[in-house]
Amino acid sequence: MRSQRPTTLTRTRSLVGLRARSEQDKDLRRGDLVRAASELFAGSDFDGVTIAQVAQRAGVAKGTAYLYFSCKEALFLELVQTELLLWEQDLHTCLAPLSTECATNALAATIARTLAKRPTLGRLLVLLHPVIEPSLALDTARSFKEFLLAFIGRISALLATKVPELGATASVTFILQVHALVISVTQLAHPPAVIAAVLDHDPRLHPMRISFEPFMAETLSTLLRGTLQTQKQT
Incomplete structure (x- = not known):
């Protein structure tokens, strides 16, 4: 056959x-x-x-x-995106129990807590602009910024469901402010060993020692209240 x-x-x-x-x-x-x-x-x-x-x-x-x-920076960029998506999932889960028009303190504390759970994300964001992005190819850089645009849109929409008076434009600005705060507060909370030793040794310098989560929560709460106050005046 x-x-x-x-x-x-x-x-x-x-x-x-x-x-x-x-x-x-x-x-x-x-x-x-x-x-x-x-x-x-x-x-x-x-x-x-x-x-x-x-x-x-x-x-x-x-x-x-x-x-x-193509390079180590491109690999770490992928890690940045992975960490951001994991934080987004955590934020969705932790914000779900909060009622609409929740208190700014509760929202700020939730954001701070979810960020504190992901120290790798903070360390990566510290590297993102001065180390990772300058070495990227044009197409990779463009793709990453498009990823961020969609990411920020989703997060701002999520925040708007909890604080409707924040508004779309202010929500986007707030997310960018959170991004900047993560970078700065991560470095403040985790100084180089020599700086940590100096701060520990001198009691006068102890107020400069900060813990990431409570400092971030307080700062975000203040920022949110100020933003909402400005929204009411415009």
Whole structure:
């Protein structure tokens, strides 16, 4: 009996299946590299993490890592986006129990608490503008800013459901202010060892020692109240 040749439809389905599996494998490999970078970064700093170390931890060759990320900065940019999306999920979950028109103190405390749970995000945002972004290719930079635009839109819409009087424009501005505060407060709360030693040694300097979450909550609460007051006056 003559064997039947695969039909065009069969061959097409087979190619589609292979392509799908290939894309799934790429996504998994990409995710493995990002997780490896996150784990290494948790115990080191940006300069202390290399693509070779990331590749080894992810179980791939160094050359393979470069097929996914053109440079270490591009890899860390992916980590920034991953951390932002995880924070967004946390924020949704933690804001859900709050009623509409909730107190500004409760909203500020919730934002501060969810940020404090993600110290890696704070450390990455400190690096984002001076270290990561300058090394990006134009297309990567544009794609990242489009990601941020959509991200800020979702977060501002979420905040508007809790504080309707905040308004769309003020909500976007507030999210950008949160971004700036995370960068500055992260550095204030986690100074270099030499600065921490100086602050600890001299009681007069103790007021300069801050804890991230309470300082962030108080600052955001003050900022929100001021923003809402301004909204009422305009």
